[in-house]
Amino acid sequence: MILKNLIVLKRNLLKLSTVFDSESLKKRFNEIEKEEQNPDNFSDFAKLKQIGKEKKMLSDILEKIKSSTSKIEDLKVLYDMLVTENAGEEDWKEFNKEFAETQTVVENLYIETLYGGENDNADALVELHSGAGGEEAQDWTEMLTRMYQMYAEKKGYSAKIVDYLYGDGAGYKSVTLLVSGEHAYGNLKCERGVHRLVRISPFDANKRRHTSFASVEVSPIIEDTTKIEIRPEDIKVDTYRSGGAGGQHINKTESAIRITHIPTGIVVACQNERSQTQNKEIAMQMLYAKLAERAEKEKEAEKLKKLGLQMKIEWGSQIRSYVLCPYTLAKDHRTNYETGDVQSVLDGNIQEFINAKLKLDKQNEKNI
DSSP states (O other), X not given: OHHHHHHHHHHHHHHHTTOOOHHHHHHHHHHHHHHXXXXXXXXXXXXXXXXXXXXXXXXXXXXXXXXXXXXXXXXXXXXXXXXXXXXXXXXXXXXXXXXXXXXHHHHHHHHHTTOOSTTTTSOEEEEEEEOSSTHHHHHHHHHHHHHHHHHHHHHTOEEEEEEEEEOSSSSEEEEEEEEESTTHHHHHGGGOEEEEEEEEOTTOTTOOEEEEEEEEEEEEOOSOGGGSOOOGGGEEEEEEOXXXXXXXXXXXXXXXXXXXXXXXXXEEEEOOSSSHHHHHHHHHHHHHHHHXXXXXXXXXXXXXXXXXXXXXXXXXXXXXXXEOSSSOEEEETTTOOEESOHHHHHTTOOHHHHHHHHHHHHXXXXXX
């Protein structure tokens, strides 16, 4: 048994040294450096900020890869020495501990290398909409909102509600979150689709089991807006009074903003800031995000076409189920990743689901 474990251990150790695609990361880093030195970009502060953000991210990853590769080599030498010297149980226990720690670091680094999308390091606009079912579905939408807020907190992100529509008696009919942080969009784009809840309804006096649905849409916040053209004559701007509990200014003036993009029919709204100017600024950010998402979906559809697949209709694309009764299970229907600890998932521990989807996307790219 010990010999078998050692063989498996050595095989896993060898795998660690080949897990990275560091050459493509170095190539991208060199491209970024050239863009940073391009005089044409010196006056474009938004683009320079975006370039600096990506350069730092790539530099950090490459440095971690370098140090981890060195650690792996040290472990290989230590392994051969322990085998040669017929080391005792305590020495192997210490080796296994170091190996496990290194394996965890490498796994986390590997996940970082999966953020290959053009906007993966951007902030994210997360929109949630309740499905049919009244209070039950609206309460489920609020539960999902809380889940993403707690996820953001665990990741060190900021998450701000910028628009909302309260439900009839409970929860939200719709809510929009602006989530900011490293790889916010790269992570949260994996949550796009329909989420299904099965539970004993707290709104049913007969305590029957109910199924509720809520859809999640995720768009990247674009800092470099030069690639997306929005002409003044293509938008319609409406003002209205904010909802909610009110305050010194909110609810008393028409500070909320709704913008309609006439060519596409996309509508965005922001009502959470104190002034009309601030709300309009955020609403325009949201519109750019929605247009960027539209372009990204077209690219994704083209990729899936090459794989012989087809994008599902939004309300038919149930990506994940959260079952609280008659058993407990949270399962992703795209990757088949699952866990019985549904409460932990609802408390924001969704990174493992996201990691599984990132790995699947990477594998699909290789198959194109």
